[in-house]
Amino acid sequence: MQALRKQDLLLLGLAVVFYAIVQGLLMADIIGPFWELNIVLVGINIILAASLNLINGFTGQFSIGHAGFMAVGAYVGAVMTVKFSLPFIVALAGGAVAAGILGFLIGLPTLRLSGDYLAIATLGLGEIIRITILNIPYVGGASGFMGIPRLADFTWVFFLTIFTLFFIKNLIRSSHGRACISIRENEIAAETMGIDTTRYKVLAFTIGASFAGLAGTLFSHYFYIAHPASFTFMRSFDILTMVVLGGLGSMTGAVTGAVLLTFISAALASYPEWRMVIYSISLIILMLYRPQGLLGDKEISLSIIKRLTGGDSRAEN
Amino acid sequence: MGKNWKKWLGATLAVAMSATLLVGCGGEKKAATSNEIKIGGNFELTGNVANYGQSTMNGVKLAIKEVNEKGGVNGKKINLIVADNKSEPAEAANATTKLITQDKVVAVIGPVTSSSLIATAQIATDKKIPVLTPTATSPKVTFDNGKVREMIFRSCFIDPFQGEVMARFAANSMKVKTAAIYVDNSSDYSKGLAEVFRNAFTKLGGQIVAEEAFLQKDTDFKSAITKLKASNPDVIFIPAYYQEVGMIVKQAREMGVTIPLIGTDGWDSPKLAEIASGAALNNTFFSNHYSSEDKDPRIQAFVAAYKKEYNQNPDALAVLGYDGALMMIDALKRAGSEEPKKIQEALAATKNLQVATGVLTLDDKHNPVKSAVIIEMKDGKQTFKEKVNP
Known part of the structure; x- marks a missing residue:
């Protein structure tokens, strides 16, 4: 326990150093606005991927409606800052809570489904959310919610990303998290052991949804606009791709997936004709040779690094 | 051994994928003193409305090609740098940011749809780079909250x-x-x-x-x-x-x-x-916006040139893209410099400009006053009925 805390502190320290370096480079204008935007996008995608990973990777429920929750967060947050002039932090909380409540309400009935059925239900759900928004004139309907101030910046995104990662990491290592993992491994066995599987599925779903809402609020407050076209099922698939690419059930895998895919997409922006082709080919090759994702369900952690450099080996997970 | 082999391949792939990142970072872009003018093109090349973006880009490219063949603008060739926005507002913001800050363009043409354009408007305003949309028809594109968006222009009529x-x-x-x-x-x-x-x-x-x-x-x-x-x-x-x-x-x-x-x-x-x-x-x-049946010689010249270049009939978006590029070229000529501020002023002062679909004058809300056509459908074919002037 003590060792874990120490490790957490060390990681947090590293994160702060990393933040200081990037922020310094940003302020010195060495990282231009284009890459700044993509770094912010990476942060938002990490939150999305990590929260989807909690549902898909750790609890083993196949959800593909994440864009819907993101949309709820984006719009609720935008309404709070634009229409009610509330501070940004309240909007962030509001976006997360709203998405979480929706996740809870929807999770209760749908999580009784499993496998393909749940996938279809969540896919439909994401679309329902998007189309509902499309038909609410109060938030701009089909033309999108405009005039959102850019309140999110690298600092916000970075620390919320770190918060998300620590939250989910600690959740996974708690008894609740282990209950979730046991559901993934064998639902019947978990139930036999006295785990209330529906409760834990709904818990994971709700938490995943609320972090997606948080990411949505950041998203709309960085890009000045919340538009239904940004939250189609293609976005859900993007997030899913990040998770699967990085490795289902690996925290660092989700982070790796989010970072890689966002930067690849950005780097290929100069070759519009080939962008989607290269992107897709790299995914196909990866899935052919590494179907479990880049990291599988392993984690990159300090102890592995230590082991590689000849230090003591401590079992992870 | 077999397992190892796969592991290495996975690692190599990861490295290869990371390497693509460097492609974007690397290579400092040339300074603005070269003998070309860099214009950004932010179009919907993939996604929902990819056909709109493609047509518009074809029109823009045709106009730029024609002017470059005639010696360019003020002795310089125009270089159109294209970015894809996947038909999505946030990606459009990303693309415009890239064009302005990485490629250092002096003006941007596009995006095609109103919502994508609005997502880029603030960035363009912050960076003081004029943006011209050939096709976005929502009134809010150029005029919002009782104020004209200083940097945003369009070359098509509004809804x-x-x-x-x-x-x-x-x-x-x-x-x-x-x-x-x-x-x-x-x-x-x-x-x-x-x-x-x-x-x-x-x-x-x-x-x-x-x-x-x-x-x-x-x-x-x-x-x-x-x-x-x-x-x-x-x-x-x-x-x-x-x-x-x-x-x-x-x-x-x-x-x-x-x-x-x-x-x-x-x-x-x-x-x-x-x-x-x-x-x-x-x-x-x-x-x-226009009819390819219109007997106006300018339209017919455009249709012929477009068919020759792309081997297909131009749709309305193609001609709008062409007109938008003409408006940009005209502004560049009158600005006589590559300073975005000068280009912005020149765009705002566009007056009686002859484009393919008619004569175009910009009003004080950056919206053009130009003619529309009425099309009559006869046995499934579009026929030109009449031209309505404003």
Whole structure:
């Protein structure tokens, strides 16, 4: 326990150093606005991927409606800052809570489904959310919610990303998290052991949804606009791709997936004709040779690094 | 061994994928003193409305190619740097940021759709780089919250104008007294047009006798058509997109509605005739940016050049892209420099510019005053009916 805390502190320290370096480079204008935007996008995608990973990777429920929750967060947050002039932090909380409540309400009935059925239900759900928004004139309907101030910046995104990662990491290592993992491994066995599987599925779903809402609020407050076209099922698939690419059930895998895919997409922006082709080919090759994702369900952690450099080996997970 | 081999391949792939990142970072872009002018093009090349983006880009490229062949602008060639925005507002913001900060363009053409353009507007304003959209028709693109967006320009007419054009066409050319409106409630484009048409038509002495609504992706319109038919209008105004319009027209004709049906540029697609099955479309009219049947020599020259370059008929977006590029080129010529501020001023002062679809003058809201055409459908073919000047 003590060792874990120490490790957490060390990681947090590293994160702060990393933040200081990037922020310094940003302020010195060495990282231009284009890459700044993509770094912010990476942060938002990490939150999305990590929260989807909690549902898909750790609890083993196949959800593909994440864009819907993101949309709820984006719009609720935008309404709070634009229409009610509330501070940004309240909007962030509001976006997360709203998405979480929706996740809870929807999770209760749908999580009784499993496998393909749940996938279809969540896919439909994401679309329902998007189309509902499309038909609410109060938030701009089909033309999108405009005039959102850019309140999110690298600092916000970075620390919320770190918060998300620590939250989910600690959740996974708690008894609740282990209950979730046991559901993934064998639902019947978990139930036999006295785990209330529906409760834990709904818990994971709700938490995943609320972090997606948080990411949505950041998203709309960085890009000045919340538009239904940004939250189609293609976005859900993007997030899913990040998770699967990085490795289902690996925290660092989700982070790796989010970072890689966002930067690849950005780097290929100069070759519009080939962008989607290269992107897709790299995914196909990866899935052919590494179907479990880049990291599988392993984690990159300090102890592995230590082991590689000849230090003591401590079992992870 | 076999397992190891896979592991290494995985690692190599990861490295290869990371390496693609460096492609974007690497290579400092040339300074602005070279003998070319860099213009950004932010288009919908993939995603939902990829066909719009592609057509528009073709038009823009054609205009730039023509001017470069004639020696360029002020002795410099124009270099169009294209970025794809995947038909998504956030990606559009990303693309414009890239064009402005990485490629150091002096002005941007695009995006095509209003929402994507609005997502980029703030970035362009912050960086003080003028943006010209050849196609975004929402009034909010250039004018928002009671203020003109200083850096944003467009070269096509705005939505409400078409509503007025059709109201005038109905009242003056068709000389009808009563009209019904059948609106697509899921699109702002449709709702906006319906409102303008209602006001303009009433002002011209006409009367709106019925209004019904549908949603995109609906397939059965019979009950609404029955109601519209019962109110006995002289004409039905359907400001919507071709997909639904095709089915509405077909079902209306099947139900014995023979009165003229009129609409707007959302009707413009070869698919319309396919969906409605040709003859049903007789006695329908819609407003558009141009008609390839227009005998105007400028239009014919453009159509010929476009066919030669791309081996296909230009649609409205292609000609709008072409016009947009002409407007940008004209501004660059008059600015006489590559300073974004000068280009912005020159764009704002665009006056009596001859473009393919007519003469274009920018008003104080950065919206062009230019003519529209009315298209009549005859046996599934678009024919040029008349030109409506503002």
